Amino acid sequence: MDAMDVMQKETGRGWRSRRRSRVLIASVAGAAVLGGVLVLLPWGGGEAAPPAPGPAALARGAVTTGVPAALGDLAVLIGDRETHLRAQPLDGVSWAVLGAAYVEQGRRTEDAANWPKAEKALRTSLKTGPERNPQALEGLAALAVARRDFPAAKKWGESAVKAAPKRWTAHAVLIDAYTGLGDHKGVGRALDKVMELRAGTPAVRARAAAVYRDRGWREDAAAQISDAAAAAGAPAERAAYLEQAGRLAFERGDREEALRFFQEALRTDPDQRAAQAGQGRALAALGRTTEALSAYQAALAKRPSPEYALELGELYESLGLGQAARVEYDLLRERVRGAEAAGADERLVLGRLEADHGDPAEAVRLLRAEWGRQPGIAVADALGWALHRTGADEEALEFATIATDGDHGGGVRSALYVFHRGVIEKELERSGPARRHLGEALTINPYFSPLRTPEAKRALAELGEPPLEGPPG
Numbered sequence: 001m002d003a004m005d006v007m008q009k010e011t012g013r014g015w016r017s018r019r020r021s022r023v024l025i026a027s028v029a030g031a032a033v034l035g036g037v038l039v040l041l042p043w044g045g046g047e048a049a050p051p052a053p054g055p056a057a058l059a060r061g062a063v064t065t066g067v068p069a070a071l072g073d074l075a076v077l078i079g080d081r082e083t084h085l086r087a088q089p090l091d092g093v094s095w096a097v098l099g100a101a102y103v104e105q106g107r108r109t110e111d112a113a114n115w116p117k118a119e120k121a122l123r124t125s126l127k128t129g130p131e132r133n134p135q136a137l138e139g140l141a142a143l144a145v146a147r148r149d150f151p152a153a154k155k156w157g158e159s160a161v162k163a164a165p166k167r168w169t170a171h172a173v174l175i176d177a178y179t180g181l182g183d184h185k186g187v188g189r190a191l192d193k194v195m196e197l198r199a200g201t202p203a204v205r206a207r208a209a210a211v212y213r214d215r216g217w218r219e220d221a222a223a224q225i226s227d228a229a230a231a232a233g234a235p236a237e238r239a240a241y242l243e244q245a246g247r248l249a250f251e252r253g254d255r256e257e258a259l260r261f262f263q264e265a266l267r268t269d270p271d272q273r274a275a276q277a278g279q280g281r282a283l284a285a286l287g288r289t290t291e292a293l294s295a296y297q298a299a300l301a302k303r304p305s306p307e308y309a310l311e312l313g314e315l316y317e318s319l320g321l322g323q324a325a326r327v328e329y330d331l332l333r334e335r336v337r338g339a340e341a342a343g344a345d346e347r348l349v350l351g352r353l354e355a356d357h358g359d360p361a362e363a364v365r366l367l368r369a370e371w372g373r374q375p376g377i378a379v380a381d382a383l384g385w386a387l388h389r390t391g392a393d394e395e396a397l398e399f400a401t402i403a404t405d406g407d408h409g410g411g412v413r414s415a416l417y418v419f420h421r422g423v424i425e426k427e428l429e430r431s432g433p434a435r436r437h438l439g440e441a442l443t444i445n446p447y448f449s450p451l452r453t454p455e456a457k458r459a460l461a462e463l464g465e466p467p468l469e470g471p472p473g
Contacts, residue, residue: 056080063100066169066203068240071271074105092129095121096136103143110305112342118143134164141173148345150180150374168197182375184409202228216411239269246278253445258282273303285447306332306349318450360389381417388424396424415441415448435463
């Protein structure tokens, strides 16, 4: 029995179930299959229960069906496929599985070293796999999303859809690509197709929740992610949806509910580091700053995300700990350099850092280039704010409007985006709109940022109450 036969026995449960009533599986002494021993099925009479799938099979099932996978299972799958491919280097399907596993592991750990390995595996699959290879094309699209290279994600995702029009996961990755490009009609078409092909599954509900959030449909988004978490199968999948629910709760200012979601996500999957950073966010909003700092530090130790470093730095700064904040900002720059060396595009987070804590002119340069290449809503907000920080408020307002105006696609109810617009309007002496938008930011989420929330309150106080209009003459 060669290695490929063993793999087929582990993952081909449907084949075994069709034949086990007629065929006696011969005893194979000491045969271990990806961490689990094959269970011998008895002849006739009652049948033994099928063996539980091993870690590699679980991870393979997850990464090939658009479901979050456990980090431990991913490591086993990667080791298994690497060993297999050393013996069978022309197995294009296994190269695609390996590439997808690298992408998922890199996404979960923020380890940029995964990106070149994933690209090599997926391109090798294109060379050695079947002529129509949607799995490898989709993997390349997912890799491009992880690298924040949305034009490439669109190219690979559309190629995957062309190769397999009924493959729902290919349409799903296009949702991310079109979102990053600011193509809101494209997002709608891709979501419609996903729901047509796979409506009602937890993974699709989670996708829908993200789109509804971007459209400002908070109640619909919360309902979808709640249903997704309730119906999720594996712990890693459920934890991912609980973390998403926590983010939605925090964005609407519900600190306690957000914290409960993040805590439950961590109990369900201790490797859910996004939930640990979310805990830091919620604890800081609750005034539990010592616990918040510990949560952020623990998250960064296992998942060195530039985004988390920025949040932690701003928390330090809000506490008057300027030196500690600068350490985090320097670490952020270091992580960005490493990610960019691995092919990632980190201009958005770096531009945000420079706008508020570095060189605003450099932020404008970075973010103009980003806007020219992939004009998503997050980039519009960041560029508008960077322009404001350089004093170019008229142009800044154009981008802030794009980020907050539903007619331009900026339907997401983001307290930070609305705060940015209100400050720019105040600087331009447009007191009415400024007062309205600063008040809206604090209504959307009164705890949206440890640094910016106090600024919003001060700016609103400086504007004072709106003037009373006298009776018509």
